[in-house]
Amino acid sequence: MAKSIASTVQPIFPPSAHDHGVCLSDTVRRAEAAFETRGLRLTPLRRLVLEEVAGSHTAVGAYDILDRLSRKGERRMAPISIYRALDSLVAAGIVHRLESRNAFFACHAPHPGDRRQIVLACETCSAVAELAGDAVFEGVAAAAAAARFAVGRALVEVLGTCGACQAGRS
Amino acid sequence: MAKSIASTVQPIFPPSAHDHGVCLSDTVRRAEAAFETRGLRLTPLRRLVLEEVAGSHTAVGAYDILDRLSRKGERRMAPISIYRALDSLVAAGIVHRLESRNAFFACHAPHPGDRRQIVLACETCSAVAELAGDAVFEGVAAAAAAARFAVGRALVEVLGTCGACQAGRS
DNA sequence: AGCGTTGTTGTTATGGTATAACGCTGCGGC
DNA sequence: GCCGCAGCGTTATACCATAACAACAACGCT
Numbered sequence: 001m002a003k004s005i006a007s008t009v010q011p012i013f014p015p016s017a018h019d020h021g022v023c024l025s026d027t028v029r030r031a032e033a034a035f036e037t038r039g040l041r042l043t044p045l046r047r048l049v050l051e052e053v054a055g056s057h058t059a060v061g062a063y064d065i066l067d068r069l070s071r072k073g074e075r076r077m078a079p080i081s082i083y084r085a086l087d088s089l090v091a092a093g094i095v096h097r098l099e100s101r102n103a104f105f106a107c108h109a110p111h112p113g114d115r116r117q118i119v120l121a122c123e124t125c126s127a128v129a130e131l132a133g134d135a136v137f138e139g140v141a142a143a144a145a146a147a148r149f150a151v152g153r154a155l156v157e158v159l160g161t162c163g164a165c166q167a168g169r170s
Numbered sequence: 171m172a173k174s175i176a177s178t179v180q181p182i183f184p185p186s187a188h189d190h191g192v193c194l195s196d197t198v199r200r201a202e203a204a205f206e207t208r209g210l211r212l213t214p215l216r217r218l219v220l221e222e223v224a225g226s227h228t229a230v231g232a233y234d235i236l237d238r239l240s241r242k243g244e245r246r247m248a249p250i251s252i253y254r255a256l257d258s259l260v261a262a263g264i265v266h267r268l269e270s271r272n273a274f275f276a277c278h279a280p281h282p283g284d285r286r287q288i289v290l291a292c293e294t295c296s297a298v299a300e301l302a303g304d305a306v307f308e309g310v311a312a313a314a315a316a317a318r319f320a321v322g323r324a325l326v327e328v329l330g331t332c333g334a335c336q337a338g339r340s
Numbered sequence: 341a342g343c344g345t346t347g348t349t350g351t352t353a354t355g356g357t358a359t360a361a362c363g364c365t366g367c368g369g370c
Numbered sequence: 371g372c373c374g375c376a377g378c379g380t381t382a383t384a385c386c387a388t389a390a391c392a393a394c395a396a397c398g399c400t
Binding site for chain 2: 012013099100118120122123129131133135136139140143144146147148149150151152153154155156157158159160161162163166
Binding site: 249 | 357358359360
């Protein structure tokens, strides 16, 4: 049964030196499609914010994004502009929020339907990976049902150290 | 296997009108023991903060605690005083943090060793309950291992509606 | 074209959450 | 006495997030 759980999962921390341009352009393309589907627009601002978030596999804070965009552009935006862009990206399922860190990360691989992904977050390098976690979420659902609790949203975040960072500190 | 997961669990949202004095005094007594064990002291300030947190089965914000204590006492404390007291209580395992809400709640039943509890948080009444979730955490551990990820801390929080609030809105 | 509706962003201000840095005190051990 | 550590006060600051209102753009409609 642990096996059945593990079998739903694949290691997805990308190698440190991979061609991230591909990840990024894929993600942007999925974003275009997702916004299109909803009759919304991936505006220039939203695209900029997405590019900052999806520019790496790490979780970034809203104010980090703000600072970076401000350094690139001439004028400093208001925080709320970033948050609005992030809200739309989160609503579109392209960006997720790392609740335990008040930070945001891009979803680099589409997962169908609702959010049933385990999130792994490296405390050393800030890298974030998502794993399919159907069995875990079914366990959560069973536990909640036993407590007569109606599940709205379930959140599984694992903080620790990714493989690369474990190797690095040998 | 879903059965084996559910069987590790019992419904623990307390009835709306229970004798909370017992919960509170039990928790304070466990806190005294926990601090004693660590060679630390459950000081008056820490006791006050604990009493605010453990005074209900809901999650409360640090600034809520600050406001309430300030209304009771004469002088307004600095936020950091509350945070320091909370830190010590969290370190002692008597209070937990609800990460998805930036809030704190008391642990009203001791759970042995490390944190392997599923947290259920009602979005209507703010009540929080913890459930034993060994099977879920084993699933998480298996998933993490498959991704070569060293788990530091795993966090399972479920937001939704507790039984009482479901009944209330009928 | 003129109009209303909805989406999007700007602007200003504010609220909410958390910690840094420094100093002082009290207590126990040597 | 002296030291070390736990605990708290004080001040300041950083970080995270949203409210409220104005302006404008895109689109469909008549």
